[in-house]
Amino acid sequence: xxxxxxxxxxxxxxxxxxxxxxxxxxxxxxxxxxxxxxxxxxxxxxxxxxxxxxxxxxxxxxxxxxxxxxxxxxxxxxxxxxxxxxxxxxxxxxxxxxxxxxxxxxxxxxxxxxxxxxxxxxxxxxxxxxxxxxxxxxxxxxxxxx
Amino acid sequence: xxxxxxxxxxxxxxxxxxxxxxxxxxxxxxxxxxxxxxxxxxxxxxxxxxxxxxxxxxxxxxxxxxxxxxxxxxxxxxxxxxxxxxxxxxxxxxxxxxxxxxxxxxxxxxxxxxxxxxxxxxxxxxxxxxxxxxxxxxxxxxxxxxxxx
Numbered sequence: 001x002x003x004x005x006x007x008x009x010x011x012x013x014x015x016x017x018x019x020x021x022x023x024x025x026x027x028x029x030x031x032x033x034x035x036x037x038x039x040x041x042x043x044x045x046x047x048x049x050x051x052x053x054x055x056x057x058x059x060x061x062x063x064x065x066x067x068x069x070x071x072x073x074x075x076x077x078x079x080x081x082x083x084x085x086x087x088x089x090x091x092x093x094x095x096x097x098x099x100x101x102x103x104x105x106x107x108x109x110x111x112x113x114x115x116x117x118x119x120x121x122x123x124x125x126x127x128x129x130x131x132x133x134x135x136x137x138x139x140x141x142x143x144x145x146x
Numbered sequence: 147x148x149x150x151x152x153x154x155x156x157x158x159x160x161x162x163x164x165x166x167x168x169x170x171x172x173x174x175x176x177x178x179x180x181x182x183x184x185x186x187x188x189x190x191x192x193x194x195x196x197x198x199x200x201x202x203x204x205x206x207x208x209x210x211x212x213x214x215x216x217x218x219x220x221x222x223x224x225x226x227x228x229x230x231x232x233x234x235x236x237x238x239x240x241x242x243x244x245x246x247x248x249x250x251x252x253x254x255x256x257x258x259x260x261x262x263x264x265x266x267x268x269x270x271x272x273x274x275x276x277x278x279x280x281x282x283x284x285x286x287x288x289x290x291x292x293x294x295x
Contacts, residue, residue: 039185047177049185089168103163105165106170107168108170112176114177
């Protein structure tokens with residue numbers, strides 16, 4: 001049995017929606033959200049009913065428990081505040097095929113956002129952060145922040 | 147060995163493996179007490195505006211009972227044909243100039259790089275016409291660079 005090799009995160013991007021058309025085999029990211037605003041008339045704290053996190057993983061060998069973690073990050077010197085971590089999903093990367101890339105979309109619902117600022121999305125395998133990309137999303141209230 | 151200009155022009159296709167989406171319910175994640183609104187976030191990214199002083203108009207006439215799905219399929223087909231023929235123009239769909247004009251559907255495309263568009267027009271018309279050849283109920287009526295010289 002081949003030794004396990006942890007995958008790396010080639011890409012992680014929060015977005016409004018990820019659409020996969022199996023017939024045409026096309027993937028569409030709708031409204032990537034590196035920066036996002038509350039809808040007019042709303043203020044923090046809020047629950048975001050739905051957003052998607054699009055990830056691409058590669059170079060792994062073996063079976064891992066994947067999850068997504070969200071945390072609010074601050075200026076240097078202030079530790080990040082964990083927001084939450086998803087349940088895990090098992091994913092098996094076959095051996096001898098480490099060049100293959102897996103697109104793993106996460107549909108995330110009812111996410112609490114306590115205030116404006118930067119939120120980081122990280123992919124974990126077996127509860128450990130993977131090497132590679134993380135995503136930062138800035139969320140703000142357009143009534144108080146231009 | 148072939149010269150660079152003789153090589154086939156292609157568009158690459160994604161070859162990664164798409165897994166079914168994983169739904170993550172965060173309703174049990176800790177949160178401060180109190181009521182809060184349930185919202186959808188809105189993208190606040192700034193988009194680079196494309197210059198809108200030159201654009202390509204493709205006019206297609208459909209049969210009166212054409213289904214919306216057929217119109218969409220034809221539109222996608224002709225945009226793919228344009229990209230395959232002249233990728234260097236960087237043509238993107240121009241929503242504000244695309245319209246219905248009488249019996250024609252007008253698909254407007256704005257070039258990121260308009261240099262050479264005029265010289266490529268004949269090839270574009272040829273390949274758009276070929277792309278629509280097997281599309282019963284859709285006929286190309288005009289392709290033009292706008293504004294007219």
